[in-house]
Amino acid sequence: MTTTTIAPAVEDRPLEIAGRTFRSRLILGTGKYRDNETMVRAIEAADVEMVTVAVRRVNLDRTQEEGILYHLDPARIFLLPNTAGCYTAEDAIRYARLGRAAGLNDWVKLEVIGDQRTLLPDVAATIEAAKVLVAEGFKVMAYTNDDLITALRLEDAGCVAVMPLASPIGSGLGLVNPYFIREIKSRLSCPVLVDAGVGTASDACVTMEQGVDGILLNTAVAEAADPVAMARAMRLAVEAGRLAYRAGRMPRREIAVPSSPIGGMLG
Amino acid sequence: MLKTNSGSGTKVEAGGPQASIMVNGEPRVFAGTTVADLLRDLGLHPRLIVVEHNRSILDREHFETTAVRNGDVFELVHFVGGG
Numbered sequence: 001m002t003t004t005t006i007a008p009a010v011e012d013r014p015l016e017i018a019g020r021t022f023r024s025r026l027i028l029g030t031g032k033y034r035d036n037e038t039m040v041r042a043i044e045a046a047d048v049e050m051v052t053v054a055v056r057r058v059n060l061d062r063t064q065e066e067g068i069l070y071h072l073d074p075a076r077i078f079l080l081p082n083t084a085g086c087y088t089a090e091d092a093i094r095y096a097r098l099g100r101a102a103g104l105n106d107w108v109k110l111e112v113i114g115d116q117r118t119l120l121p122d123v124a125a126t127i128e129a130a131k132v133l134v135a136e137g138f139k140v141m142a143y144t145n146d147d148l149i150t151a152l153r154l155e156d157a158g159c160v161a162v163m164p165l166a167s168p169i170g171s172g173l174g175l176v177n178p179y180f181i182r183e184i185k186s187r188l189s190c191p192v193l194v195d196a197g198v199g200t201a202s203d204a205c206v207t208m209e210q211g212v213d214g215i216l217l218n219t220a221v222a223e224a225a226d227p228v229a230m231a232r233a234m235r236l237a238v239e240a241g242r243l244a245y246r247a248g249r250m251p252r253r254e255i256a257v258p259s260s261p262i263g264g265m266l267g
Numbered sequence: 268m269l270k271t272n273s274g275s276g277t278k279v280e281a282g283g284p285q286a287s288i289m290v291n292g293e294p295r296v297f298a299g300t301t302v303a304d305l306l307r308d309l310g311l312h313p314r315l316i317v318v319e320h321n322r323s324i325l326d327r328e329h330f331e332t333t334a335v336r337n338g339d340v341f342e343l344v345h346f347v348g349g350g
Contacts, residue, residue, distance in 0.1 A: 029350025039348060054349025057291045057342065058316060060309055068346045069315050084349050098344050101317045101324045169350070196350075218350030 012246060015214050017191050018107075018139045018160035020078075024048045025208070026238045027080070027193065028231070029218025036071045038227050043077065046231035050078040052109050052216065054085070055099045074104050080141065082109040087122070089129035096133055108133060109163075109195075109216075111143040119169040123150040127157055134158035143195050146180040148187060155188050162188055163195035163216060166207055170219045172199025175207045182210045201230075201237035208241025209249070289340040303330040305341070317344050 015022040027050045033039035043051060053068050072079065081099025083092040089112060096108040112129055114122030121144050133140050134157055141161040142154045151162045164184055167173035174197060175181065185192045194207045195216040204215055215238055224230035286297045290309075297305055302325060306313050318325040319342035325333060 030348035031350045033348065036348075052350055053346040055317075055344050056347045056349075058309075058311060058345050060291060060293070060343075067315055068348055079346065081346065082349055097324055098317050098319060098342075099346075101326075102346060103327070216350075 012242065015191065017141070022049050022078075022214075024050075024235070024238075025214035025242055026204075026235060027052065027214060027216040028221060029216065030068060030072070031218055032222040033227060039222075040071055042221050042227045042231040043072075045228045046221065046235045048077070048235075050080055052080045052082045052218070053099075054082055055095050055102075078107075079104050080107055080109050083111050083129075084109075085113070086111065087113050089125040089132070092125070092129045093132050096129075096138060097136075100138065105139075106137055107139040107141065107160075109141050109143060110159075121145055121165075123147065123153075126150075127153050130154055130157040130159055141193070146177045146184065148180065148184050151184045151188055151192070155190050159190065161191040161193055161213075163193045165196040166194050166203065167197030169196040171197055172203075172220060172223075173197055174199050174203035175210070178206070178210050181207070181212060185211050185213075198234075201233040204234050204237040205241035205244070208238050209245045211245050214238070286335055286337040286339065288335060288338070291341070291343055297335055300334060301331055302333045302335060302341075305335055306330065306343075309343070311343065315345055318342075319344070 015025050024047055026046055026048050028043055028046050028048045029052045030039055031054065083095040086092040086095055092110060092112045096110065099108060100106050110126060110130055110133065112122045112125040113119050123145055126142055126144060130140050130142050140159045141163055142159045143163045144150050144154060146164040151164060154162045164181060166175040181194060191213040193214040193216055194212050198204050198207060198215060198217045199220050207215055217234065221227050221230045221234060284298065288295055288297050299305060299308060302318060302320065303313065306316060313327060313330055320333065321340050
């Protein structure tokens, strides 16, 4: 009797963005944790290699403890500066430049918001800012709507990754439009990561099952009752969803098909 | 450091007794000479701060040699948690 090792028929390739490879397909945001220790433990539990950070004024009336670099070592984890909170291309470009001037890397998660209630992106301003930043040598990962045409324009503009939303930022509504996410993934050559809206592990799993390259999420972990446990759940869900996508799911049928043989029943 | 609203038009040379400047949207009076002095006064570690000086980013290597002048506008930023 011989023993066999069970392994996927073809090993998955790691996520590659702009020539840099990432073992994990999950990117975690660092906002809204109840304290920095919880954030650090959640990052460890999620086993991520990249986290997003925001650029903000130093609070001059308090200690500098709030600075994220007091808690995260950029030599151990890749920090992706974002332009969150910016409502114009001009502001987003300004924040991106400030983030790069910190001297860690020349990447940016570009986000230009167009509406306060939904935090939906201003896609025209996003494309405009992307063109400027790409020309300045930035590696732009662009947050966008689940709109194919915008996604194509952002890829044409030279973005290293296009990141359509699952649903509005911080909503936890999950993947509202799997069809458009699949379509975007199938039509773009650059990595497609779903950014925003994932609320719990099943959302992350379903999102990865659409074939996207990765997921960026924050609130689902930060606002969970136990963020560290949810971080681990997200890690497992992203892995499970990716594996299920690669395994190839069975077809959906609107009729039952028995799993046991029809023949051989007693007379 | 005292805050002031007296942005009187009097010219104060860099390194002079005091300069009226804006830091992160707040008026301040500064008695030092350089941007490095300003960060020291505020208790900020230069390695962790990005300085925007009159809307232009100031390279860290120029903190020690850039004079703070009356009317200068500074934005001092750093990374915080965000998604």
